[in-house]
Amino acid sequence: MAFEFIARQLAQRREDGLYRQTQPVKWLAPNQLAIEGHRLCNFASNDYLGIGQSESLREAWQQALNDTPPSASASPLVCGYTDAHLALEQALAQWLGYESVMLFNSGFAANQAICSALAQGDIRFFADKLIHASCIEGMQQSGRPFRRFAHNDPAQLNRLLNAQSEDMLVLTEGIFSMDGDTAPLAELAKVTGHHGAWLVVDEAHSLGVCGEQGRGACHQQGLSSSQVAILMGTFGKALGTSGAFVAASAEVIDFIRNSARHYIYSTHMPAHQALATLHAVDLVKSDAWRRTALQQNIAHFRHRAELAGLKLMPSDSAIQPIVVGDNQRVMTIASMLKQNGFLVGAMRSPTVSKGTERLRITLNALHNHNEINQLIEKIGKAWTA
Structure with missing residues (x-):
């Protein structure tokens, strides 16, 4: 049969934990969305200043x-x-x-x-x-x-x-x-x-x-x-x-x-x-306040993450990666976070180098410290589960 490689490669991607698929989201409120009816706090968007969510x-x-x-x-x-x-x-x-x-x-x-x-x-x-x-x-x-x-x-x-x-x-x-x-x-x-x-x-x-x-x-x-x-x-x-x-x-x-x-x-x-x-x-x-709020959230996240014993990369930006080091495990942790109400990006190889698979947490100006604290707590629990 022609084009047999399509089914073969898709099956291989599933087996290797590299299969990609879309998930429809419904926007509910700033930094809040729903996937399959499940409400999530969004730490995956690149809307760093919250302008995309502004009236x-x-x-x-x-x-x-x-x-x-x-x-x-x-x-x-x-x-x-x-x-x-x-x-x-x-x-x-x-x-x-x-x-x-x-x-x-x-x-x-x-x-x-x-x-x-x-x-x-x-x-x-x-x-x-x-x-x-x-x-x-x-x-x-x-x-x-x-x-x-x-x-x-x-x-x-x-x-x-x-x-x-x-x-x-x-x-x-x-x-x-x-x-x-x-x-x-x-x-x-x-x-x-x-x-x-x-x-x-x-x-x-x-x-x-x-x-x-x-x-x-x-x-x-x-x-x-x-x-x-x-x-x-x-x-x-x-x-x-x-x-x-x-x-x-x-x-x-x-x-x-x-x-x-x-x-x-x-x-x-x-x-x-x-x-x-x-x-x-x-x-x-x-709106300089947006950059100020973002920088405050970055500093707060890094401080609380370090107190929780999470190993961070040297980033002072809104992008805060936490290396997991395995495709299957990073997807498992991201799934556990989703079950606990948080959406976080899971970056697998070959998007990143093999062995550096990671959670990609993106902060924005509209996150509050309570949301950040809860996210770090849930990451810590998922990490040791």
Whole structure:
């Protein structure tokens, strides 16, 4: 029978504890949802500032939907680009200090577009060992040579760049999605600047949560557009909407716009989404209390977790991983937490390296200390069960 590999590989995934499936959720209240009628406190969402749960954003989106069509109905290069998209691009450029910005439907598409558009001539890619899958796939599909340097290791990157003379693109993240740690961006920028390489930073998990007015990890470490040639950010995390953007010089954005198939051949994000995101940017800039509350929750979580004897990774971000070290066990612990009213991400290999399977706890500005205390108590009980 044709395509027998489908059933065979699915069966193997189930046997190995790697089978993935969706679960419909029903949102009930801030940080509260239900799965199969079971109420859960949500510690799995990337809504770091709680903006995605704000009534203000909901009202702004509803008003935008009343004023604009439900779909862009075309590529941005045909008739899918509106004043709403232009306004969002200009606001992002001004906020982040870049000449130009372009919008994408997802961070995955944006990262792939960067890699595919710039895969010209003798270019070589260099990326942090823990770079996001979208960048890895983008480099692989580009057909150009690429090397990965040890995680957050500017010294090794320097040695790799010493042996090169072609155009060089170095990719890293502001805050890493699985470990929650922050890249040494200032040191990386010094290395790339010395070798004439371009630094590309994925700020998906850092935009909004750090830096003055939430400008991100690059800004927090004192870097400007002259040191970070290309910055990618997403809207589906701290900004609470959906989509992504790339910021760079006007010439680079013009080149990507004319080269990236992910942009040229995709229906653009709806205008109402762009307008809602524009409102979200204003909330990120003005609502400093959200970042303060998030930082307080991070400090409280780490303090209580250490008192409980839980071994944490060196993360000062909203992403707080606890390594379990086994696919089956991490799923078992996550299931026990769910039975006790808490939803926590369970990250298995190969998403993370084998032996580092983990609970991925994500905190946000709207969690309260009682919820955090209860979560830690339930983790401790599940760990020793």
